Every structure is written in C-alpha cells, then in structure tokens.
Amino acid sequence: MRWWKLPLSGAPYRQTLFLLLSLPLAVWSLFDHGTLQRRSATLLLSHTPAFSRIRGLTAVPLDGVSLVVVGYCWLGVILNVAYPARPLFGLSGEYRASWGGPTLAGAWSVHALGGIALWLLIPWMLRGYVALWRRIAGS
Template sequence: MPWWKLPISAEPYRYTLFLLLSLPLGIWSLMDRGSAQRRVAFALLARTPALSRWRGLAAVPLDLVSLAVAGYCWLGVVLNLAYPARPLLGMNGDYADAWGGPTLAGAWAVHALGGVAFWLAVSWMLRGYVALWRRITGY
C-alpha cells in the first residue's frame, strides 16, 4: 500500500479499535485462555493468532503503551483540527499568542496542519504497534 493511502483506508481505524479492545481482552485471557482475544483479532486483523493464557497477558504492557500513544495522537488530531472549539472543552481560547496567531484564521491553519500531520503519523504508528503485538502473541 502506498504511504499516502494508509490514512484514508479502513486499516488504522480497525487497528485503533483492536488496540482499545486488546487491553481488557488480554486481562480476560486469563479466564478463557485467549479465545475472546482470538475472535476479536480474527474479526479486526483478519488472522487468527496462536494465543494462550500467557501470551495474551504478555501483550498487556504493550497494550497499555499503545493505548496511551494512540489516545494522545488521536486527541491531537481532533483538538488541532477543531481548534476554534477548544473553549467549549474548557481549554484556553486566547489565540493571540498561539502558533499562527494573532488571528483565528492563522492559528486554525497552523493547528490544522499539525492535526493533519498527527493523522498521517498515527496510521503508521498503529501499524507498528499491531506488528509488535503480532510478534508477542505468536501470530
């Protein structure tokens, strides 16, 4: 897949959903020997991993890190693209000293460029986290 097609494909969004579900399913794998995690991985990643009770649990630290990184990146995308809505979220609405300020149009333009950059980067980071998850769980 060309580098520019990845963010507009369904892959990063499936990977985000999988990484969100992977943490509770990794903990639940102690109870069901990884069968729920195996079903979710098959549905979202189109492959069945060789999970066991301990392999699912071994991926939990990676799940915590990937959840924090993906959450931060997706939050960066949303907050930068919706820059004028920041006061509605309780954030500072003063754009006189913001990047691209002193006008709202300039501040929004600069922050929107940052949001698009985050959007492009998060797709590739999620791909890397899922590849590492596959290695840990014996894909």
C-alpha cells in the first residue's frame, strides 16, 4: 500500500480501537482464557492469535505503553488541526505568542500542518505496535 493511502484506509482506525481496548481485554483474559481478546483481534486486526492466560498477561506492559502513546498522538492530531477550539479543551486560546502567530490564521496553519504530518505518521507507528502485539500473541 502506498504511504499516503494508509491513513485513508480503515486499518489504522481499527488498529487504534484494538490498541485502546487491548489493556482491559488482557486483564479480562484471566477470566475467560483470552476468548474475548481473540475475538476482538480477529474482528479488528484480521488475525487470530493463539492466546492463553499467560500470553494475555505478558502483553499488559505493551498494552499500557500503546494506550498512552496512541491516545497522546491522536489527541495531538485533534488539538493541532482544530487549533481555534483549544479553549474548549481547557487549553490556552492565546495565539499571539504561539508558533505561526501573531495572527490566528498563521498559528492555525502552522499547527494544522503539524497535525496533518502527525496524522500521516501515526498509521506507521500503529503498524509497529500491532506487529509487536502479534509477536507476543503467538502468531
């Protein structure tokens, strides 16, 4: 797949959903032997892992790190593309001293370019986390 088509496909968004759900599913694998995690991996990643209780728990550190990194990156995309809406998120709406200032148009354009660049990079980062998760899951 070409590098610019990956953010437009559905794969990064399914991978994001799986990585956000993987920590609670890994903990839940103690009770159901990884059945729910196996089903969600099959549905969202098109991959059926050979999971057990032990493998579900060994993925917990990766799941915790990926939850933080993925959440931070997608939040960065949203906050930069929707720069004028920052006060709605409790952030400073002052644009005169920010990058691209002293006008709102300049600050918004600079931040939007950063958000779009991050949006293009996130799918490749997600592929790495999912590949590592598949490795732990025993594919």
